[in-house]
């Protein structure tokens with residue numbers, strides 16, 4: 001449907017106002033077209049015969065028509081403003097609601113800048129079209145039609161000749177229309193790209209400063225601004241061509257009319273009064289037609305915008321409400337995943353044939369290496385996505401058949417990244433739960449260990465959260481998210497690394513609170529820190545999208561498989577409750593391939609050389625290309641390894657977690673780092689400097705030799 005069709009659909013319920021508008025336009029246009037006709041009568045019936053009576057009658061009619069015209073104009077303006085305003089209000093609301101209904105893939109396809117550009121620049125173009133151009137177009141078209149009828153009545157041969165020429169006015173712009181449309185689309189896409197850069201720059205300003213990426217962003221912005229300039233130039237040139245062609249065609253028309261009109265007068269086939277009226281009417285039609293053609297670029301702009309908004313409106317949510325949705329039972333139900341296969345894209349598979357059963361009221365953990373599919377499985381339990389194959393059910397009901405409202409009442413998720421609204425702490429905690437008492441709010445905040453901190457702030461629970469929560473620490477944000485979830489009192493509590501940003505003592509206390517909530521509710525916790533999973537009733541171990549083991553902590557340790565391997569990797573570290581000091585023991589070091597076979601006493605000495613290095617989320621510990629002096633082991637935390645190939649964007653190539661290590665080559669020699677390692681969450685590293693390591697191992701050349709052999713082996 002084109003823009004006009006869409007708007008007429010919106011205006012359909014406002015028939016009365018629409019009728020008033022049409023009537024007003026008819027009055028205005030009839031007056032505008034008929035006034036030149038008065039010239040014919042003035043000249044032929046009043047001036048030439050010098051008839052005073054006829055003169056005053058004609059002047060009287062023109063005056064009464066003028067007053068009527070003024071009132072019709074005012075009523076027309078009111079109805080246009082009202083109709084246009086209401087249509088755009090409804091269009092905006094519909095777009096907003098439609099976007100809100102979309103599922104996760106939509107928000108991966110369209111970035112923030114894409115959406116804001118459509119709500120701002122595109123909506124403004126549509127608004128201009130609805131409130132200004134459509135009414136104008138309608139009025140001028142009626143004007144042209146009525147004037148043509150009058151012109152025909154004055155002199156049909158001359159009108160036919162003029163009409164033949166007018167085809168030029170319509171045909172000429174058609175030649176460049178496609179070019180103008182394409183230029184318009186390209187310009188809008190460039191606007192979108194630039195909006196995305198601004199969005200990224202504002203959100204990532206800390207990381208940009210930290211990684212010293214200002215220059216790269218500056219260069220990107222400069223290139224995009226240059227693009228905006230050249231695409232804008234192409235667009236404006238195409239638009240002005242669209243305007244100029246009809247105006248040039250009008251010149252040809254004027255000439256035709258004067259020459260042919262003169263011919264008719266010379267041969268007594270037309271009176272001078274007729275010609276004067278014809279000329280005046282023609283000039284006004286010509287002006288109307290020129291006005292219409294000048295609107296073509298604006299109309300093209302708006303049509304492109306209509307199309308781009310239509311593209312969003314055509315998106316279907318991938319997770320849809322059932323036609324007769326069911327309510328979930330009030331009590332906690334069992335959770336089942338049956339033969340679940342899922343991919344974020346049609347070609348990929350992040351989960352393959354996953355089967356799991358979680359008893360009602362139990363506390364289970366999903367563990368596994370990074371990227372193994374734990375969070376994906378959790379998102380399917382929250383029905384952020386539907387499986388491609390298989391079913392996910394709660395309380396025996398397939399989630400596809402459950403009403404969204406019932407599921408959101410029943411289940412609550414605390415995600416890895418906590419988003420807080422730019423509102424007060426109280427508003428963030430209560431959200432739609434406005435009837436919850438202050439006592440209940442404080443109780444939830446106490447359980448999440450954030451109450452005393454909030455009470456200590458000058459404005460307490462009325463403190464404003466800024467920058468979507470960036471004004472708070474990661475730990476504070478996570479505590480608030482946990483309190484918010486607890487306040488909703490869900491029967492299915494889904495936690496995705498919900499305590500990862502907390503210090504060890506807070507983490508274990510909050511985990512204790514969460515564990516104690518089982519029985520009344522089912523709890524599923526995704527964690528890479530196995531110490532947090534040890535008390536779970538059941539642990540599911542994920543690997544490459546499949547569940548490879550499941551059982552209790554002790555059963556899995558006995559099994560001696562993947563879980564045991566992960567567990568052992570995380571053992572041997574001691575972290576102080578405040579997370580500021582950590583140590584590693586010699587037995588743990590002995591498990592690193594390049595320390596294999598080294599004398600335990602020497603290893604113990606090496607273990608003592610490690611220093612604690614706590615780092616914030618987003619901190620780049622090593623940077624690609626810089627010289628390396630230190631080797632790091634992750635006592636606690638999560639890091640991403642980023643690599644940039646010449647001329648390409650930086651890419652994440654791995655994720656490292658508790659017990660992983662990096663930078664070991666620095667123990668041997670000074671070579672530039674081959675990748676950047678950046679913390680994803682607040683983390684604790686243990687690091688040792690090459691000089692200290694080499695001093696310690698100077699008398700044991702076999703250490704360096706075995707280290708070199710092991711590292712060469714891995715390169």
Ligand SMILES: Nc1ncnc2c1ncn2[C@@H]1O[C@H](COP(=O)(O)OP(=O)(O)OP(=O)(O)O)[C@@H](O)[C@H]1O
Pocket residue numbers: 108344345350368369370371372373374375376377526528542655
């Ligand atoms: N929205 C997404 N679109 C495309 N691929 C995704 C998306 N989210 C995750 N993935 C990919 O799916 C795989 C599984 O990711 P998932 O987050 O479930 O792993 P995980 O085991 O929870 O790991 P982590 O602890 O690092 O989050 C990974 O390869 C990841 O890159």
